[in-house]
Amino acid sequence: MILQNDLLLRTARGELTERVPVWMMRQAGRVLAQYRAVRERAGSFITLAKTPELAAEVTIQPVDAFEVDAAIIFSDILVVPEAMGLPYEMIEARGPVFPQTVRSSADLSRLHVADAETDLGYVLDAIRLTKRELNGRVPLIGFAGAPFTIFCYMTEGKGSKTFSVAKKLLYTDPHFAHTLLRQITDSTIAYLKAQIGAGADLIQLFDSWAGILSPEQYRTFSLPYIKQICDAITEVPVTVFAKGAFFARHEIGQLDCQVVGLDWNMDPAESRTLVPNKVLQGNLDPCVLYADFAQIRTEVKQMLDAFGHQHYIANLGHGIYPDTDPDKARCFVDAVRELSAQR
Numbered sequence: 001m002i003l004q005n006d007l008l009l010r011t012a013r014g015e016l017t018e019r020v021p022v023w024m025m026r027q028a029g030r031v032l033a034q035y036r037a038v039r040e041r042a043g044s045f046i047t048l049a050k051t052p053e054l055a056a057e058v059t060i061q062p063v064d065a066f067e068v069d070a071a072i073i074f075s076d077i078l079v080v081p082e083a084m085g086l087p088y089e090m091i092e093a094r095g096p097v098f099p100q101t102v103r104s105s106a107d108l109s110r111l112h113v114a115d116a117e118t119d120l121g122y123v124l125d126a127i128r129l130t131k132r133e134l135n136g137r138v139p140l141i142g143f144a145g146a147p148f149t150i151f152c153y154m155t156e157g158k159g160s161k162t163f164s165v166a167k168k169l170l171y172t173d174p175h176f177a178h179t180l181l182r183q184i185t186d187s188t189i190a191y192l193k194a195q196i197g198a199g200a201d202l203i204q205l206f207d208s209w210a211g212i213l214s215p216e217q218y219r220t221f222s223l224p225y226i227k228q229i230c231d232a233i234t235e236v237p238v239t240v241f242a243k244g245a246f247f248a249r250h251e252i253g254q255l256d257c258q259v260v261g262l263d264w265n266m267d268p269a270e271s272r273t274l275v276p277n278k279v280l281q282g283n284l285d286p287c288v289l290y291a292d293f294a295q296i297r298t299e300v301k302q303m304l305d306a307f308g309h310q311h312y313i314a315n316l317g318h319g320i321y322p323d324t325d326p327d328k329a330r331c332f333v334d335a336v337r338e339l340s341a342q343r
């Protein structure tokens with residue numbers, strides 16, 4: 001299948017392009033009334049994620065609504081722990097919860113390394129169906145959580161501001177921590193390879209909780225596992241997005257990945273210096289989309305000026321907030337397209 005719009009893919013591979021590609025983290029979701037309608041029909045988030053026809057439908061919605069340069073498969077990072085034997089629930093207005101947690105070596109007997117085809121076949125089916133329905137319009141991004149972020153949810157059992165239960169284990173039982181991190185890494189590599197086999201054109205790793213670690217802990221408990229994944233994924237470009245890990249940009253830049261994702265606390269020029277020779281992605285504060293249309297355009301212009309128009313993928317600095325006006329999201333995408341094409 002030849003892609004009609006392969007701008008993002010060419011940029012991710014390091015090629016010079018005619019304008020800056022743009023998409024938004026969490027673009028498939030509650031921002032869109034069309035999503036909420038399908039979610040209603042499905043009954044629950046998990047049913048929606050496990051029904052390939054519906055997952056494909058909501059994956060494509062933002063491509064129609066915003067004309068972004070990529071689709072990202074509708075799923076969640078927490079499908080990996082579930083596939084390893086730790087099911088999750090998605091509680092309305094609260095987020096994900098694991099009724100059982102894993103906090104010691106004894107708990108590990110309940111887990112297995114995920115088999116992508118049997119345990120995550122529904123995501124692979126959703127990818128195949130989405131690819132067919134996209135019919136080459138834009139590339140499809142596959143994704144997974146980085147092992148440390150998945151470790152946080154599996155040990156803590158729910159979201160947390162500090163993830164102090166998870167962090168405590170790094171100090172009190174590092175052997176357990178490394179064993180679990182290894183199992184998550186092995187599961188994630190198998191899963192990402194299967195996503196690529198099913199048609200994913202690029203891969204993004206979300207290390208959403210990277211910012212809670214010290215640089216030393218990040219070097220010990222997160223980076224080595226991300227490195228294993230980057231080394232294993234050779235087929236398509238890989239983006240590493242480590243939220244809050246401003247201190248690790250140089251080391252992330254040394255990995256065998258093609259794109260480094262940035263949040264809005266990370267200065268573009270400083271990031272270019274720390275991460276030379278890689279494509280950068282980001283990093284507009286999602287709260288800018290609460291500003292008026294004129295100000296959104298001004299902020300986008302500043303961002304494009306700061307990053308430059310090459311070796312750069314425009315995005316938000318984290319996922320779009322669910323109460324964002326979709327017209328403002330559309331304004332962000334349009335501003336990138338228009339302002340980066342004028343040369």
Ligand SMILES: Cc1c2[nH]c(c1CCC(=O)O)Cc1[nH]c(c(CCC(=O)O)c1C)Cc1[nH]c(c(CCC(=O)O)c1C)Cc1[nH]c(c(C)c1CCC(=O)O)C2
Pocket residue numbers: 024025026027028029030039045072073074075076077078090094095096143159206208243319
């Ligand atoms: C940490 C994390 C999770 N999930 C994800 C991350 C990493 C990115 C980040 O840091 O934001 C990744 C994710 N989750 C979802 C996607 C879909 C693709 C996309 O459009 O980006 C992606 C890429 C769907 C989702 N995942 C979730 C929803 C909302 C649930 C619903 O629709 O009922 C969606 C659309 C739920 C979810 N899932 C998770 C949380 C904490 C929550 C609750 C908070 C929230 O609601 O945003 C775990």
